[in-house]
Structure formats: structure tokens, C-alpha cells
Amino acid sequence: MPTKIILAGEGGQGVQTVAKIIAVTAQRSGKNSSYLPAFGVEQRGGVSLAYLQISSKPITYPRFAKADMVVAFCDRAIPAIKDFLSKDTLFIYDNSVIKNKSLEKIKNLINNYLAMPALALAKEKLSSKVANVVLLGGIIAHLKEIDYQEFEKTLLEEFADKIIKKPEIKDLNLGALKAGIEIAEKFNKEETPFSGIEATEIKTNFSKEKISWQRFPEYCKGCGLCIVRCPTKALQFSRDSGFLGNPMPIVTIEKCIGCGNCMQICPDGAIKVEKST
């Protein structure tokens, strides 16, 4: 310490919640902390950044150029955090989300890293919504000057309203936090190489005689207008996701009559239907 941390992820992944919990806990434990959320308020679905500083000395300015710790929650965060990396930076990332292709671009900047399969672990054992808390566990394992109990206290306070409605949230979050710390403490660079997941190919072309139906994951935002507009209910949400991470529609080509309603209603131009006569 002093520690400069940058967190980056998709809006809605819980980046800002994690940053807030760390900042509040540090303040409580007698440290100085500063937390600056940075996301384009006018642009939804963008990368959400959090500048976080913890120090025993007063903090004069909330932003910084190079970080001591960089936490990447999602694939699209990589270009946003690239400039904050230096040779001493500890890079924490979710290796069950981030693709090899993205990691390749920053490989030569990284000396020190911690790979955590946060989403995969959360999905399997807890709930996919607490993946951010698993990463929080990884971060606080490296903030040794602050007592673990304090983090637990702030975490429960942050979700107090939700816990009243759904008591199981308490155990989910505490479980995720402990799992995160455990991964971080057992982490060994020799065992876990600096890698992520391979990009999966998404099927985009569907056709039957005379009708061809195409979708474009690079444009689809998952609004669902096409599904509502389909007269034969041939469309439904699939497991594949578009560039925002939202589910994409898929066609049951046998039911498709090639009317083109889905293509006309799509605000993003993510569907193309062609009917030859």
C-alpha cells in the first residue's frame, strides 16, 4: 500500500458494487480510500470502469495512469485496461469468460497474474450473479492490511435490503467470497497458464429451399422485437449471445415462411432474410 486498482467489466456485472465494497471497507479500517466510477452515462451497454485507491496517506487525485492491480471482468474490458498495465501490475481476470484472442494482445505486458474461473465456479456451485464476489475474494486476498471480517461486514450491509427479501443471498455471497479467497491463495502460476477460453463459433446461417435466414452476433443487442413480431413463432431466444452478452434469437427454419418481419423490425440490422422465387 498505497494501492491503485482499476476494475473493468460490462455494465451490470457488478463492477461498481465490488469497488464500493472495497472503498467503504478500507475507509472503515482507518485507511484513506477513493472510488471513482467511470462509465458513459449516455451510452448503455458499454464498459464500466472503476478507479479505486487505498492508501494510508491522504489521496490527492482520484484518477491515475498506471495501476498496481487491474481486474478484468469481461472480454470487452481488455482494450479499456490496456494502458493501465505496467511490469509490476497484478492482473486479475476471469479465465472462464475472457477469450484467448483478447489475452494474446496484452500477453507481453503481463508479468504477474491471477486467473480465476469466477463465472464458471459461480454458475456451477452458487449462482451466476455472484461471479463478481468471487473476483472480489481474489482482490481482497491481496489486500492483506485490511481485516477479512470487515469485508464480510460491508458485503452483508451492501446487500441488506436484498437479504431481507431473499435470505439465501447471504450464503451465496459469503460462499462466493470464501471461494474467491481460496482460489487466490492456492493459485500457482505453474499450474495455471496465462490463458482464457477459445471463442466458440456461433451458427449464423439457416436455410431451407428458397428461404435463407441469417443473424449477425456482432450487431444483435437481444431486444427481442423480432421474436414478438414473428407470425409463425419460429423465433426464440437461444443460448448464443450477441456482442453485449445478451441472448440472441434463433430460428426454427422449418416454421419460417420468409415474410421478413423480423428483418424489418430489427433496429440493429442483425437479421437478414432472403426468399427466392
Add this chain to the structure above:
Amino acid sequence: MPETALPKSWNKESKPHKFCPGCGQALALKILGQAIDELDIQKKMIYATDIGCSLLSWSMFNVDTIQTHHGRTLPLSVGFKKAKPEAIVVSFTGDGGGYAIGAQHLLNTAMRNDPITVILINNANYAMTGGQLAPTTLLNQKTTTAPKGRELAQGKPFKGPEMLAQITSEDAHIARGISTNYQQLLEMYKKAISNQIEGRGFSFVEVIAMCPVNWHTDAQQSLDFAEIEMAKIYPIGELKCPQK
């Protein structure tokens, strides 16, 4: 690389565009792109945008684009047209820019019958700033600044095309379309732009658009609100069409 479904006049480098999922404004712009393609005016056209969500479209098209202060897009467009009469000027504005802060410009442009095309998005709120009460908000519709719903004391929903139809000359083209009706809106755009090309005068198309994020609606509810609730208050159709 497969061929895309985007209009040819769209700037492919700025896609995916910055509008929210399910935005009706993006849909209106897709149809405008189609109209530009079909009229083949991409090289002759000037696209003017306003502040607000409409500003997110500044890099939407591969056409020359101008932009100015909130609500002042129309005088800027008129100035451009006066200086360069052969240009086809299409102004794109929201209900905040056109009916609130820039209402006087819309009125005066229409009264003078200036030969520009205005496309105005009506989504019944101020969308970019978080869904505040707009002149076009429906009665009883809840917004962030009218949590109990719009009351009559806050004014009736503002009917722009009806007002402009009263004050414009017979050469003006005035219409209201809805972004979910592709063919109808495409025809309206083409007629409105042709009205300018043929030198008749002012043309105006109001487009009803969904705003799922600020309405807090899903896909089906957004379509229902736009196509049923809004269309009830804002009847869709051509109010003035000199080309008949």
C-alpha cells in the same frame, strides 16, 4: 464475410450503433437509410442532428453531417439550404429539441415554408436524460418527473403535425408515421424528401418510436404502447400531401 442487412448508406465502421436495445429511433434511422438508398441521394444529402438521443446518430450515415446547439438544428439547416440550394437537407431531431426548446424554430421554419425535410422522433419522454416529462408525454403516463402520471394541469400531449398542418402552405408535406411500420414510414420519408427535391417546400415527418429503457417495458409491451396507446392519441397518417 457475409453480406449484411444494413442499409448501404449506413456507416459500417460505427456499427453496432450506440442506441439501446429495442430503440425505435434506431429503427426510424434504419428506414431513413433505406429511403436514402432508394432515392440515391447519399452524395447530395446533408444530415443535421440535434442534441439528445438523436445526437447518437451523428456517425450513423456515410453522408455529410452537421450539428449544433440543442433545438437549433432547424435554423442551421435552413441556413445551409440558403447557402447551397442544391443540397438536400434532412434535419433529425427529437421531441425535446423540436417541440420544447426549439419549438419556435420549428414554427417559423414551417411558416416560411423553407425547403428542408424535418424528421422528428416522438418517444413520449426525454430519453437521453433518463425519461423526464416531455411535451409529448401521454396523460397518466408515468415519467421520472411525473411519478403519479402526467396530469391535465401539466398540459395536453403536444400534437406537432396537426399544428403545422394549420400554419403551413399547401405545398408542405406533413405526416406522422410509426417506426414499427416499415413500408408506410419508408413511403412517408420518400415523399417528404421528394417534396424538397422537387422544390415545393417544407416537409415534416413525426415518427412514433419505442423507448423500452425509459418506459420500463419488454418487447411486446413496447410495441403495444407505441402501436396502441400512442397511436390512439397521435393518429398515424398523412395530414398534408401535395403529391397526390
